[in-house]
Amino acid sequence: MKNIAQYARWTGAAAAFALVAGCATGPNANPADPFEPLNRGVSSFNETVDDAVLVPVATAYQRVLPSMVRSGVNNFFNNIGDVWSLANNVAQLKLQGSAETFMRLNVNTFFGLGGLLDVASEAGIQRHEEDFGQTLGYWGVGSGPYVVLPLLGPSTLRDTVAKPLDYYGDPLAHMDDVRWRNSLVALRVVDTRAQYLRAGRLIGDAALDKYSFTRDAFLQRRRSQVYDGNPPDDGAGK
DSSP states (O other), rough: OOOHHHHHHHHHHHHHHHHHTTTOOEEETTTBBTTTHHHHHHHHHHHHIIIIIHHHHHHHHHHHSHHHHHHHHHHHHHHHHHHHHHHHHHTTTTTHHHHHHHHHHHHHHHHHHTTTTTTHHHHHHHOOOOOOHHHHHHTTOOOOSSEEETTEEEEEEEHHHHHHHHHHTGGGOOOOOOOHHHHHHHHHHHHHHHHHHHHHHHHHHHHSHHHHHHHHHHHHHHHHHTTTTTOOOOOOOO
8 A cells, every 4th residue: 555655646746747847838948848947947956966965975985885896786776677677578568678687687686696796697688678668658658848857857758657657666665674675775876876977077077058968868868768779760759
């Protein structure tokens, strides 16, 4: 029941965000980003939190822990993420992706010390990351407008609506021990942010408009993910 209630809160939050965002449209809005004024405000808030909290913590994490330990942490969370990727590969009827993801899970869990070692990649078993937003896109649901979510960052309306199921499909969300669950979620956030420290600095130094650069890069990457790296040239966004 707790997970159902959390799912409902997520769905309500997504719907509320879309409703509020609709008030921010303007006559000169970018077709891909009609909520730009609101998105820029949320993006500015996220950057403030990132600079004040995540960057210092991620920097300390990167400096204190040896690369081998950080690699083990990253492998562990990737292995956990493969559980939901498997479900979405199956939902998209991707036989090869489903089979290889299933093999990755078993190989890394049983022979990689619970996922700390990425034995599957060394054996040439490809990783197929999929989430519910990609599954919706695969079945023809359009991406909708670009949105920036508080703390969660760049998204689309479709992916925002999909996030409750992505949350529900996260194995960490089903841990009964709240302290362990919150600790692991926090560790995953820090580990993920540490991987993009250098990229974040490069974007900040190179981009004349960081917001526009991030938006365009995200939308292009997301479209590529939905089409498995081979998007059509028709210009229609998925």
